[in-house]
Amino acid sequence: MTNDRHIAQEDLDLYAMQALSTGESAAVRLHLAECAQCRNELAEISGDLALVAMSVEQHALPDGARQRFVNRISASPASAEAPAVSRTIPIDARWPMRRAAVWIPWAAVAALLVLSVSLGMKILRLDQEIQRESSVAAVQSAANAHAQEVLDLLTAPTAQHVLLTAAKTRPVPSARAVYLASRGALILQASNLEPLPEDKTYELWVIPANGSAPIPAGLFRPDAAGSASLVLPQLPKGISAKAFGVTIEKASGSDTPTAPIVLSGAAPAAGE
Amino acid sequence: MLDRVQARDQMAMTDLFDRYGSMVYSVALRVLKDPALAEDVMQEIFFKVWENPKMFVQGRGSLGAWLAVVARNRAIDALRRRKPSDPVEDVVLTSKTNLASEVERNTMMEKVRVVLNGLPSEQQRSVELAFFDGLSHSEIALQTGDPLGTVKTRIRSALMSVRKALQA
Numbered sequence: 001m002t003n004d005r006h007i008a009q010e011d012l013d014l015y016a017m018q019a020l021s022t023g024e025s026a027a028v029r030l031h032l033a034e035c036a037q038c039r040n041e042l043a044e045i046s047g048d049l050a051l052v053a054m055s056v057e058q059h060a061l062p063d064g065a066r067q068r069f070v071n072r073i074s075a076s077p078a079s080a081e082a083p084a085v086s087r088t089i090p091i092d093a094r095w096p097m098r099r100a101a102v103w104i105p106w107a108a109v110a111a112l113l114v115l116s117v118s119l120g121m122k123i124l125r126l127d128q129e130i131q132r133e134s135s136v137a138a139v140q141s142a143a144n145a146h147a148q149e150v151l152d153l154l155t156a157p158t159a160q161h162v163l164l165t166a167a168k169t170r171p172v173p174s175a176r177a178v179y180l181a182s183r184g185a186l187i188l189q190a191s192n193l194e195p196l197p198e199d200k201t202y203e204l205w206v207i208p209a210n211g212s213a214p215i216p217a218g219l220f221r222p223d224a225a226g227s228a229s230l231v232l233p234q235l236p237k238g239i240s241a242k243a244f245g246v247t248i249e250k251a252s253g254s255d256t257p258t259a260p261i262v263l264s265g266a267a268p269a270a271g272e
Numbered sequence: 273m274l275d276r277v278q279a280r281d282q283m284a285m286t287d288l289f290d291r292y293g294s295m296v297y298s299v300a301l302r303v304l305k306d307p308a309l310a311e312d313v314m315q316e317i318f319f320k321v322w323e324n325p326k327m328f329v330q331g332r333g334s335l336g337a338w339l340a341v342v343a344r345n346r347a348i349d350a351l352r353r354r355k356p357s358d359p360v361e362d363v364v365l366t367s368k369t370n371l372a373s374e375v376e377r378n379t380m381m382e383k384v385r386v387v388l389n390g391l392p393s394e395q396q397r398s399v400e401l402a403f404f405d406g407l408s409h410s411e412i413a414l415q416t417g418d419p420l421g422t423v424k425t426r427i428r429s430a431l432m433s434v435r436k437a438l439q440a
Contacts, residue, residue, distance in 0.1 A: 009428055010424035010425065010427065010428045011424070013424070013427050013428055013431055014402070014408075014409050014424065014427070017402045017403050017427075018345065018348060018406070019402045019406075019407065019408045019409050019412075020408065020409065021408060021410070039364070040366075042364070043333070043364045043365050043366040044365075044366045044435075045431060046333075046337075046341055046364065046365035046366070047333060047337060047365040047366040048431045048434050048435050049341060049344070049365075049403065049431070050333070050334075050336075050337035050338070050340045050341045050365055051337070051380065051381075051384045051434060051438065052384065052388065052399065052403060052431075052434060053299045053340040053341060053343065053344045053403070054295060054299070054336070054337070054340045054377070054380075054381050054384070055381045055384040055385045055388060056298050056299055056301075056302040056404075057298065057302070058294055058295065058298045059294065059297060059298045059301055060294060061293055061294050061297050061311070061314075062297075062307055062308075062311050065293070065297070065311050065314070065315070066286075066289065066290070066293065068315065069286075069289055069293075069315055069318055069319070070282070070286060072315070072319055073282055073285055073286075073319065073322045074282065076319075076322065076323070
């Protein structure tokens with residue numbers, strides 16, 4: 001339809017006469033919107049066609065046609081310029097205006113009212129929906145901003161990284177035992193022990209691996225620093241130990257441990 | 273005159289109707305071949321001009337030529353019982369003659385008639401089918417049995433003849 005850059009004149013002829021297909025017309029209209037040269041050529045062709053139109057045999061107007069027109073404009077509003085509802089001239093041969101039923105305008109008004117109400121409700125719903133969406137968007141936006149702040153802080157090269165630990169607390173009581181079952185030899189070193197009343201003492205127990213009753217392994221009291229030691233107390237030889245425990249007993253000691261066990265530790269297998 | 277119409281001067285509008293009414297009616301009648309329908313088309317066109325005189329933009333050619341093209345287009349729409357194909361404002365034309373003068377207009381029209389009547393019958397037929405019967409190019413090709421390109425060429429040749437005759 002087009003040559004290199006413009007619409008062919010033959011097609012402009014047909015376009016001016018509305019003799020192109022809908023698709024072809026649309027393509028020409030698109031080109032015309034951009035091309036002054038083709039618009040000018042179309043104007044020339046329309047001028048030619050105007051002459052062709054005007055060359056038709058002339059007929060007198062039907063009787064009363066002039067008066068009908070005068071009556072019509074006389075009845076029209078006297079405003080300076082009536083608002084044009086449409087940019088086009090609606091003409092439909094099936095429904096000529098002078099034979100149109102009078103109810104048509106009222107039906108149109110009613111339809112417009114219904115349409116207006118429907119549109120109003122729709123607008124209201126859309127408005128509410130927009131408000132809801134706006135609220136959600138605001139919350140999400142705040143969350144995103146917060147997350148971004150966190151990320152910025154963590155990745156900032158100039159940020160100071162400081163390790164904080166718990167403030168200095170009271171040392172935990174502990175004890176370390178070294179036991180040689182075959183010789184019945186044992187050394188215990190304890191530290192950070194709680195001070196005891198004068199009538200109390202700590203007592204070490206060997207818990208035999210064979211399940212027999214705990215064997216008392218010596219008494220000891222901590223010094224002012226909470227330290228204490230027990231070196232080679234009297235113990236039977238050949239008693240394999242499953243564990244060791246410390247209890248608080250009366251100052252003279254006890255034959256059986258008294259709960260609670262304040263320190264305890266499982267013995268690893270011999271030789272480990 | 274349109275300025276007075278713009279000012280809601282009914283007398284000016286009536287003068288405009290008197291000047292161009294029969295021409296617009298004749299064009300519509302030529303297409304529709306029905307006096308009542310042709311008058312409906314004419315009445316609507318002039319009433320639209322009364323409602324909105326700015327539809328016709330000064331400098332877009334003569335008002336008479338513009339009305340003739342609008343009358344033809346709206347009559348074809350009515351013939352095909354379709355909605356108006358294009359806004360009337362889209363009709364832009366170049367007119368090299370003063371068609372507002374009835375004498376000059378009549379002289380010009382006579383020249384055009386002579387040219388059209390002198391065209392080869394195939395060209396006349398193609399212009400007739402496209403312009404007054406509102407057939408598309410493919411419908412014309414189907415009806416005449418001619419190739420599409422031939423239909424286009426005939427219409428182009430006819431319009432060029434009209435233009436040359438008026439320039440002579």
